[in-house]
Amino acid sequence: MERTGELTGGAAMAAEQPLGPDDIDFSDPGFWARPLRDREAAFALLRRQRSAPFYAVTENLGAGPGGGGYYLLTRHADVLEVSRRPKVFSSASGIRIADKPESSSRSSTR
């Protein structure tokens, strides 16, 4: 199982040195460049955590009124719950991590 050479950074995913939740940065493009197996293992790990991890935004992600970060929901049940409650979970400030460009200057609820 010599896969560690493909990884960027020091957080190798070999069995003896598993990637911890804090080593997974969802907004780092380098994370998505990793091999499929590593991404699968990383999300499997996140799904087992008790609560959704919080990530601070990097400068190009644009912090909205919620401050500089976001929670990552990785479980199926959480996705169903959030999608079913649009009054609580709004799309109006954008659906990418960064707020949509015009949302700071214009009211988005008509």
Next chain:
Amino acid sequence: MIEMDDPRHARHRRIVSRAFTPRMIQRFTDDVELTAAGIVDAVADRGSCDFVAEIAARLPLKIICDLMGIDDKDQGFVFERTNRILGAEDPEYAAEPGASGATMLHAANELAALVQELARSRAARPTDDLTSALVNANIDGEKLTWQELASFFVLLVIAGNETTRNAISHGLKLLTEHPDQKALWQSDFERYAPGAVEEIVRVASPVIYMRRSLTQDYETAAGQRFKEHDKVVMVYWSANRDETVFDDPHRFDITRDPNPHVGFGAAGPHFCLGAHLARREITVMFRELFRKLPDIRAAGEPDRLQSNFINGIKRLPCEFTPTSTRTTGS
């Protein structure tokens, strides 16, 4: 529309879904088949090509452009602009490093200008396309303003174009990696097609996530407390691999049943408007490929888009026995 809440969202969705009817889609279905056949024919005697540019990318783009009434000659323009909007984090598409926001906005404005021009002409002389239906008042007197139409079009080419293309590209990759699943599908195409398409969308999860923000404090069923203004990111890619829902989630299994994946989003007001069309396009593409190029396979590693939003494939070499050597004569 995708970035709106009710009641504004509901109004848009109502107008659009009245135009985007199964009948409208059905009318374009014959086109889907013709278009797919033309795409495959164009490469059939070559034996190899870039699967993304010459096969997967062509169908969804042409279908959306046809639906909207965009001229064939403008489709290259549309293709290039949507790449820039969706791939803005990928250095290949960003105009300059770090300028991804500006790149996106500029490309979106160019698309908006194209469609506003089209809207102007359809308002004066309606045809049977979606643009005409959207800018001319429907039975309840509702219509979209040109501005709204422009942002809807940008949404449509973005939401319906790359997503479907990537599903098709991931599909070929998955079928190549799992020859048993490919053989099974080919053994009875129509029987396995619905399950195969859902499984491709599950495993590919072409849209990796959608984000929401909290309008109030809220405690989830799992017991996590969020505060007003918090942002949450729903990772469809991960939900589609949740081992508490999917047995052996990393296996590609075209007979998976049930398959409650959330690749098109979960049930709610924003559930993918184009899911039916996308399923249809993926089905038709593979039917046509299997019919004419049954041994088509990925012939190398995909060149993946650098993005945490779109699970994209930029290039994927493919190989197949050219039809000219398989058929005798003609």
